[in-house]
Amino acid sequence: MTTPKEWAEKYRPKSLADVLGNPTAIRQLRSWAEQWLDGTPEQKAVLLHGPAGVGKTSTAHALAQDMEWEVIELNASDQRTADVIERIAGSASRMSTLGGMSSKRLIVLDEADNMHGTSDRGGPKAIGNIILATGQPIVLIANDAYGIPSSVRSNLLEIKFNALQTRSMIPALKQVAQKEGLMCGVGIIEKIAENADGDMRSAINDLQAVAVGRNEINIEDIATAERDNKESIFKVMERIFKGTDAKTALETTYGLDESPEDLIHWIDENLPVQYAGKEEGKVTDSIKNGYEYISRADLFLGRVQKRQNYLMWRYASVLMTCGTVVSKSQPKRGFVKFSPPSLWRRMGQLKARKNMRNNIAIKIAGHCHESMRYSSTEIAGIYSILLEDPEYAPAVVAELGLDLDELAFMTGASKVTKKLQKVYDDAQELRKDKRQDEVPFFRMPEKPILNDDKKQTNLSNILTNKIEPPEENKQNTELVKKKENIDNIIKKTQKTLFDF
Ligand SMILES: Nc1ncnc2c1ncn2[C@@H]1O[C@H](COP(=O)(O)OP(=O)(O)OP(=O)(O)O)[C@@H](O)[C@H]1O
Structure with missing residues (x-):
């Protein structure tokens, strides 16, 4: 039986452009790599350090791919004595590559803060020497920068990686689910992302674990998975509340x-x-x-x-x-x-909603060139009301680039209905047809309401509030209805400003 490939490995970013988050770190690393194109930079080695699962190793490999460099990797499972390091990394750092002088070989030393004990005897010193003498770029990777001896650190360019923000993990997780043909209930991806605490590897692993044997996952499936992890807590609860022996309970x-x-x-x-x-x-x-x-x-x-x-x-x-x-x-x-603390559940729901709200606000803010705060308090309401109108909804979804969960959230639906699915599908068609910036916000009906083009353009202007309808056209009932519709929407929004 073959074991299914780990999704975290399968979806490892291939290029720096695919790495999520940490833009400053990526920029620093890229500019360091570019210095190698013009000769040897002052600092010949970098240290990528930060929490687990945020993309340090992936970034090093993606850099090599982007620069078309070969990679020589020494990870913690290799024996990293002075001898081995010198034989592998040392000679690699001096020899020119098959691509000639202009091409480079990236030496990657993973878990560099984990080089102690007998198997790595002499390792740190050997690394220090190689960094001084190398003709090839070197990347050290560590969780804890202080785990690297200061003699080595003083010759390194330190680049810090931070835990990823939940909101940047959500779209990537949704993409993984989509590529795996996995249907996800509303809020489930948000919950997984939030539980992972900025660790993308663990978020992808959790998603894969919940998806085993299913092609659709819902919020109850996560609750079951969480319950499985907590099996031992129920034993403890049993001992505390049913038992009489304080020592055993402790x-x-x-x-x-x-x-x-x-x-x-x-x-x-x-x-x-x-x-x-x-x-x-x-x-x-x-x-x-x-x-x-x-x-x-x-x-x-x-x-x-x-x-x-x-x-x-x-x-x-x-x-x-x-x-x-x-x-x-x-x-x-x-x-x-026994029940899990309801406080956690309440806080979890609040956080998931907050993440969803922020993601939507970012999209609206980008579209309207406004701040996130202004978008969520002042503008989002208008869009949610427009989403209730089947005529405008697909254009709004296409224009903002909303996904299905976000559409459900904005319309206040507790789950994805057939109607919402249709709006979403229509929006995808619209996006396919036109480049994103060409999608008109107010989609015109397929069949012109008015008979000639000039009148149609007038209607478009009125709908976007550019001009008042000419006096004689006000008699045109269809046109007046449209205008009233828009006025109502605006009035209604002013009263009920988006409560989400
Ligand atoms: N920033 C990121 N962008 C995209 N995918 C990521 C990112 N960070 C982690 N991943 C996913 O998690 C997996 C593990 O990431 P990676 O090994 O690069 O993390 P790391 O920071 O080096 O962790 P560790 O310190 O535990 O080695 C990757 O294969 C990828 O699927």
Whole structure:
């Protein structure tokens, strides 16, 4: 059986133009590479450093492709003793390439901050020497710039990569889904992007994991995947709320992939339900005692934050777990479902909506040459009202370059309906027919409303508010209706400015 190719690998950017985010870093790297075309730059090696999964390695390879350079790579799985480095990178850095003097060979040293221990003995020193003597460009890649010995760092041009913004990851993830023929429910990509915390590799991996065996994914599928990851939290909840042994409960938290800050939310959410008495709504002693302990645990969590002293997590954990165990007045039996903290869900939904809103605002801002803020508060409303009119909707979608989710969001629909799909399909046809800047904002009906071209142009001017209709034409009912329609839209927007 063949294993499916990892999407993260399959969609690795091939050129610098395909790398998402970090424009300053890309610019710096490109201009450093161009210096090699005119000779040897002052700094012969660069260090790309930053968090995992933001495209450092991909950028190095994309650069080589763009410059048509060969790549010699030494990654962490290779033995990187002084000997090996000298044999591979050292000779590569001195020899000219098959393409002659003008062509270069890019030496890429991945995980350069991870060169210690016996297998890399002498490695950092050898790298330092090669950088001094090289005739070929060298790229070092590291998560932590401070993990590189300062003697090596002093000869490097440091280029910093930051975590990617959620809003730049969303369109790329949507493209991956589209290329894989995967239908995604509204908001699902936004949620995946947001969960990834700026790490594109993990976002693509999550998307692939949720998509296994499906050609359509919905928000419930993510909830199930999240639940699978959280399997151990349910065990801990069981020990805390059903058990009577405080020590065992505490010990189970050690294997948990959650911080005490997260665990306290779980306990807080479930305590009133798990320790509820027979009398509905009555606050039992178990609940009171439990909250007493939780509030003290919370004090310690506050101190951890304030003093950055993580040793105090220990006290917080003991108070919240053992405290909740001993708070119950009698053993609790029977099944009561454990729920994840509702606070997270609310915050997650808010964040996903915010990302979607920002993406739309960027598109409107680009189109109207206005700021994002002005676009979302003042202009977006007009567009959402126009989207309700089947005559204008495709042109608006085409002009702004909205995708289906964004269209659904702007019209306030909870899911993609057939009507929205049709608007979207018509918009794609419009985009295909004309170059983007040629798509008129107000699409004229296919069949002219008026019989001759001159009158048709007049109508176009009136619709775009360039001129008032001539007095005699006001009698033309169709024309007047159109004008009134537009006036109504504008009046309505002034009253109900986009609430999203
Ligand atoms: N900026 C980006 N643009 C496009 N794709 C990206 C980007 N960053 C990461 N990816 C995706 O994630 C995968 C892994 O990226 P890459 O190996 O370049 O990250 P990295 O920063 O070098 O991570 P690490 O430090 O863990 O090695 C790529 O194959 C690509 O699919």
